[in-house]
Amino acid sequence: MEYSRFCYCASLIISISGLVFPVMVGSLGINYGQIANNLPTPDNVVPLVKSIGATKVKLYDADPRVLKAFANTGVEFIVGLGNEYLSKMRDQEAAQAWVKTNVQAYLPATKITCITIGNEVLTFNDTSLTDHLLPAMQNIHTALVNLGLDKQVLVTTAHSLAILQVSYPPSAGSFRKDLVGCITPHIEFPLQD
Template sequence: MESSFAFSSSKAMGSSSFFLFWSPLLFSLIFISPIAIMTVQAFTGTYGINYGRIADNIPPPESVVTLLKAAKIKNVRIYDADHSVLKAFKGSGLEIVVGLGNEYLKDISVNEERAMDWVKENVEPFLPGTQIRGIAVGNEVLGGSDQDLWEALLGAVKNVYNVIERLHLTDVIQISSPHSEAVFANSFPPSSCVFKENILPYMKPLLEFFSQTGSPFFINAYPFLAYKNDPEHIDLNYALFLPNPGIHDQKTNIHYDNMFDAQLDAAYVALEDAGYGKMEVIVSETGWASHGDEDEAGATVKNARTYNYNLRKRLALKKGTPFRPKMVVKAYVFALFNENLKPGPTSERNFGLFKADGSISYDIGFTGLIPSSAASSLLSVKDIQARGWFGPYSMVLISCASLLLQILIS
């Protein structure tokens, strides 16, 4: 995507039709405001993963469930609502946030029934067996190049929320919308961070709505991208959580020894400046590329391992940032697999903690589906059948067994 709800769990939802009937009624009696403050949390651990699937060579969803459970990663994000994934996750205990793609926003923003159609097709049928805990409406919309999407985002968010409310799912599913660093006018030092002026007319109403519904602010924070764009002026050790002089923010008198914390606090400062200082910030994406083009500074296996290993240790501390020490830091790492079909520079295809064959890209404490890409014989028969390898695999296995038998006999 470890998850708790103030009013009901997915198990409680499925246990009694009586409860399903009375829960929304009691909820409406307790809260008299037009929009009730949600207490549902889509992400209650500290370490999650983005399960991107722009690839034609990664393991099937059933194997991904095995991989995630072995790694004890419970919080998962996908960028759509793929039915094969949602079916595979049924009964797994994994908690998932699905994505409503940018291509749907304009239509859904002006038509609540289209939002209902989408939810009834892609969310409701899979509950409660598949623990869908959130819907991310759009991805990196504000700050992007399509201003029509800027105008559509709030309407789409409201209509999706209204549908969830009509279906009595507001105590189960959280609505959010991840942003990129492009929404900020500046982020260094953290105390100077503010939203871009041209984005504020769209951002503030969105923040107001999310403050009413209890949703956090999701930001995609990449020290890798900052370092790649300015390696001459950024200390690599500062970006990798390694010992370094750090930076001192004179306005807040805070010393930062890593860029990740500084990026989070910059977001908190921008929210405070906009009037939403109590809103929680969650990192919807962060990671480091293990390979890149010649002009992509820092994209190495060593650096990727260092960043992700130290990030995992940082999140395991379950502590806040220097500016918001009581807000426990939560982050979804990007990404589960290298994705061979992603467009753009080479780095885009090399963010995976795991390779396409299910082996680890580098060691940060996880175990892959197989020890290495060469040890494909350790894949389960189910995995092999799913990949369409059963015929060649059987021939290899039979040949090896025959050879071993001949050796033993001789």
């Protein structure tokens, strides 16, 4: 595996997970989870996010209430396409419809810059999810290309550090041997310009 791609993936994981290292990251990003009781409305979350200086948000889905609330705020969004949608995204028409409804409909007012396809799929040991992941990534990317959004919105997938066999020191980083065959095509997934 090419070391620079590993560093890119590791720094993406670090910034997405909300950990900020001023040397590595020039802006503050947070995760926006919505599974809890008594949460503030998305309209009330906007000033909270701005008050801490966050300029990037990872949303685990593409909740229209959140995307509307953050319109014209300048906050950049990573939206998620959950594991439950992976098999449906093998169909190009379904992928196209998902991008139109959940991404294109909110642009440019809401700054959606990335879509994460699936969540920690490789560590679930569910071969049906694993088999659907790359085709879903490819079809979502193709939908973005078809809509002229591929230069504006990137496609990736999120994994936990459990995919690593060795994580320290970073220069010795390597993927788990049982996942190398699964993860190699994802690493080779074309990086957008």
